[in-house]
Amino acid sequence: xxxxADFKLPPFFNYPPYFTLQPVRDTREKQIQLxxxxxxxxxxxxxxxxxxxxxxxxxxxNSAIDRSLSHEAREAFLSAIVGEGRAEWLDKGHRKCLILWxxxxxxxxxxxxxxxxxxxxxxxxxxxxxxxxxESHGTELQGIDRTILMRALxxxxxKGKLAxxxxxxxxDEGVKFSV
Amino acid sequence: MASGSSVGVGVLFxxxxxxxxxxxxxxxxxVECFLLSSVDFDSExxxxxxxxxxxxxxxxxxxxLIWIPSQSNGAVPSxxxxxxxxxIFSHKxxxxxxxxxxxxxFQADPGSIVVTIVFxxxxxxxxxxxKFWECWRGRAWxxxxxxxxxxxxxxxxxxxQGLYGNDGTVRMVGLAGILRKEQEQxxxxxxxxxxxxxxxxxxxxxxxxxxxxxxxxxxxxLSAPSSQNGLTDDEEMGSKEEMQQWMLSVGIISPVTKESAxxxxxxxxxxxxxxxxxxxxxxxxxxxSLTDMYYHFNRARGTELISPDDLWQACTLWEKFDxxxxxxxxxSGVMVIQNKSHSDEEVxxxxxxxxxxxxxxxxxxxxxxxxxxxxxxxxxxxxHLLTAETKGLxxxxxxxxxxxxxxxxxxEIDPTNLxxxxxxxxxxxxxxxxxxxxx
Numbered sequence: 308x309x310x311x312a313d314f315k316l317p318p319f320f321n322y323p324p325y326f327t328l329q330p331v332r333d334t335r336e337k338q339i340q341l342x343x344x345x346x347x348x349x350x351x352x353x354x355x356x357x358x359x360x361x362x363x364x365x366x367x368x369n370s371a372i373d374r375s376l377s378h379e380a381r382e383a384f385l386s387a388i389v390g391e392g393r394a395e396w397l398d399k400g401h402r403k404c405l406i407l408w409x410x411x412x413x414x415x416x417x418x419x420x421x422x423x424x425x426x427x428x429x430x431x432x433x434x435x436x437x438x439x440x441x442e443s444h445g446t447e448l449q450g451i452d453r454t455i456l457m458r459a460l461x462x463x464x465x466k467g468k469l470a471x472x473x474x475x476x477x478x479d480e481g482v483k484f485s486v
Numbered sequence: 487m488a489s490g491s492s493v494g495v496g497v498l499f500x501x502x503x504x505x506x507x508x509x510x511x512x513x514x515x516x517v518e519c520f521l522l523s524s525v526d527f528d529s530e531x532x533x534x535x536x537x538x539x540x541x542x543x544x545x546x547x548x549x550x551l552i553w554i555p556s557q558s559n560g561a562v563p564s565x566x567x568x569x570x571x572x573x574i575f576s577h578k579x580x581x582x583x584x585x586x587x588x589x590x591x592f593q594a595d596p597g598s599i600v601v602t603i604v605f606x607x608x609x610x611x612x613x614x615x616x617k618f619w620e621c622w623r624g625r626a627w628x629x630x631x632x633x634x635x636x637x638x639x640x641x642x643x644x645x646x647q648g649l650y651g652n653d654g655t656v657r658m659v660g661l662a663g664i665l666r667k668e669q670e671q672x673x674x675x676x677x678x679x680x681x682x683x684x685x686x687x688x689x690x691x692x693x694x695x696x697x698x699x700x701x702x703x704x705x706x707x708l709s710a711p712s713s714q715n716g717l718t719d720d721e722e723m724g725s726k727e728e729m730q731q732w733m734l735s736v737g738i739i740s741p742v743t744k745e746s747a748x749x750x751x752x753x754x755x756x757x758x759x760x761x762x763x764x765x766x767x768x769x770x771x772x773x774x775s776l777t778d779m780y781y782h783f784n785r786a787r788g789t790e791l792i793s794p795d796d797l798w799q800a801c802t803l804w805e806k807f808d809x810x811x812x813x814x815x816x817x818s819g820v821m822v823i824q825n826k827s828h829s830d831e832e833v834x835x836x837x838x839x840x841x842x843x844x845x846x847x848x849x850x851x852x853x854x855x856x857x858x859x860x861x862x863x864x865x866x867x868x869x870h871l872l873t874a875e876t877k878g879l880x881x882x883x884x885x886x887x888x889x890x891x892x893x894x895x896x897x898e899i900d901p902t903n904l905x906x907x908x909x910x911x912x913x914x915x916x917x918x919x920x921x922x923x924x925x
Contacts, residue, residue, distance in 0.1 A: 317904040318917045323850065323883040324892050334881050337896040344901050374885060 311365050314352050317345065326374035328383055342384040347393060351408040356452035357397075358385065358404045397454075405454060414451070414459035419468065421448055422486050434460065434480045498536055498570075498599055499527075502552050502563040510545055510552045510563070515626065517688040520546040520617045521695075524607025527553060527564075530591075535599045539564060544603065546617055548626040548684060566601070569627050570594045577615060590615060617687070624684065629677070755796060756803040759783065763811050763823055771862040772832075776801070776813070776821040778863070816869050836860055837874050841893040847916050850883055850890035 310316060319325055319341065329335040349355070349366055358364050360381050368375030376384075385404045388394040392410065397403040409417070418437070422428060425442045432440070438456060443449045448456075460482060463469050470483045503511040512518070525544035529535045539561060545552040549568055555561040575591040588611045590603045605611050766782045767774055774782075776798065784791045792800075801813040801823060815821050840846060840859055851859075857867035871891050874880045881894040898913040900906050907917050 315905070318907055318913075318920075319895065319899050319904075321920055322892070322895060322916070323885070323890070324881040324894075324896075327882055327884045329881055329896075331875055331878065331881070333878055334875075334894060334896055337899070337901070340901040341896070341899060341904070344904055348904065374883075 311349070312353065314349055320345075320369060321372050323372055323374055326369065326372075326376055326380070328377065328380040339384060339387045343388050343391070343393075346384065346388060347406070347408045350406045354450055356406055356455060358406060360385065360402050360404065405452070407455070409447070411455070411458050411462055414448075414455060415462045417447055418459055418463060419486060421446060422484050427484055428486045429484060431481055431483045433474065434482060437482070498594060498596065498601075499539075499564040499566060502550075502554070502565040504554060504563045508554060510547075510554065510565075512547065513549060515629075516547050516549045517684055518545060518547050518691070519621055519684070519688050520544075520614050520691055522605060522607065522609040522611075522614055523556065524605070525553065526604040526606060528589075528602045528604055529599070530602050531600065535597070536601075541606070546614065546621060548621050548624060566594055567627065568622050569625075570596075571622055572598055574619060574622060590618070620687075624680070626684075752796070752799050752803055755792065756800040756807065757809075759797070759800045760804060760807070760809040760811055762786065767811065767823065767825060770866070771860060773822050773824040773862065773866050775863065775865060776823060779823055816873075818869065818872070820865065820869055822866065822869070833860075833870050834874055834877065834879060837870060838879060838893075841880060841891070842912060842915075844915075844919050847893060847912070847919050850892040852888060852890050856891075 325338065325341070329338050346358075346366060350358075360378065367381060382401055385394060385396075386401070388406070389396055389404065393407050395405045395407065397405055421437070421443065427442075434453070434456060437443060437448060438451055438453065439449070460469065460471060464471055468484070468486050470485070472481050472483065473479070474481050505511060522544045525542055527536075527539040529538060539553050539555070541557065542553045542555040542561065545554065550565045551568065551571075552563070552565040554563045571592050571594050573593040575593075577588075577590060588605045590605075591600055592603075593600055605614075762783060763774075763779065766779065770778070780794055780797050783797065798813075798821075804812060810826050811823055812826050813821060814824055837856070837860070840856065841851060846855075851871070853864050853868035853871060856862075856871055857864040860867060860870070862870070871880060875882060875891060875894075878894055878897070880891040881896060883890045883892055893912055893916070895913045895916060898908065898911045907914050
């Protein structure tokens, strides 16, 4: 079985037609489904939050069979993930795609859990600490993409679970929990 | 009027020889140029210089004006040689002439008698006038006289001396001879071209007759067969078929009915084609493109080639008959002829067998591979592969190496569990086949 880093690739990754955008509707729908699952799985396992369409994203080509996805195909598959709400385009030109292998809501829930687990119900923390602090080590929150984190925090703010405030510098944005 | 073309006329009107069915007997080299009905020959002089000829058919030839009475009123078929015509009056259209039947006046010898032709029937009067001038100017009778006089002089046996041979023709000697020869060749080419065009003109005027003849034939052939007159059905069918074949080979097409569906020509062609198509179709593996068939059919016919449009029309008529072949149009616009029994299922199963072989599971097929294996033309093979793709049997792989088709494994892969490979199914076979290659 092929591997990309420590990720086990499925057998169909070596199936040449997998890398050609299929014209027949039913076949294409199945193909899109498979790409969606594969991308999400891979991103989750490697903690990848961002995919650039032009980039050398490892899944987009397979040197063993000498095939790679065309630009059209890449956009088609990523758009399908966006359509399901598991990703977002960061620009109108569809060049950068934010991958939500956990939905924002899921991240928000995880933050709440994180707060409870660490007894931070009334505490204050910087945003950066949530991402990289010792409390987050070993949790899913470790290394979370900043954009995604902010979105999750804003979601919680709207629910009254916390308050965001600016610090002395951009890196110093802070959170006051009131869970 | 009582007969009287001979009274006091001398040789203005000669008697015309006619066959038992009333057609004029033409001389050698004489060609009919025009035919009009309801024509009178009048003398407008007072007193008239000749007895008028009323209500007959006027036939203009390269040599003569022939008048044949349309009713047996006692009048005699008559003619005036064009050689006797001395002048044709120009036809001025005036207000008066609009209300009268058209008429042409000309002068003829002996005696420079003015003759008026009155056209009481419908007909191409202007066309006739043009032809009249042409034939009169063409002076076809002079050529004949020259030929006749030449042949009468041959055989005298004396040795030719000087430039002129004993038969009156010019001998070809020396430089003068070469120049003369060239000149004569040019003249004779010119003459034969003129003759050819005259023949063509005559043919064109015949065409109308031919069309009406063809129509009568067609009506007769299409009428229900009956064996009242003692002909057995076989004989009658045989002669009918012969008639159809003859008409087809002569290329008689009734212009009026060719447009309408089921014209005899296309029907007949359609059946012929259905018979002919059988063998090339077998050789081509059950399906052949329309263009290939066009080539085969016309090659077999040799002459009397049919146009692509005729071929297509003939094919579209097949749905009206009970023939074992059909015309089929693919999405790409390609049109093919195929056996009705040759179903898509049959081709699909052959393709399925091809793409599930170990080698093709691994590497897929190109259109040319398929063409070789299925023994069909590459263009046909591609159409089949595309159809198979549309049906979900195959999927495609596009790369710098070209377009290839693989057995479609997508339906067998489970999106909820990407790593599962079922024991049954082609996916498993494919995994085994490809894993043998991986490092």
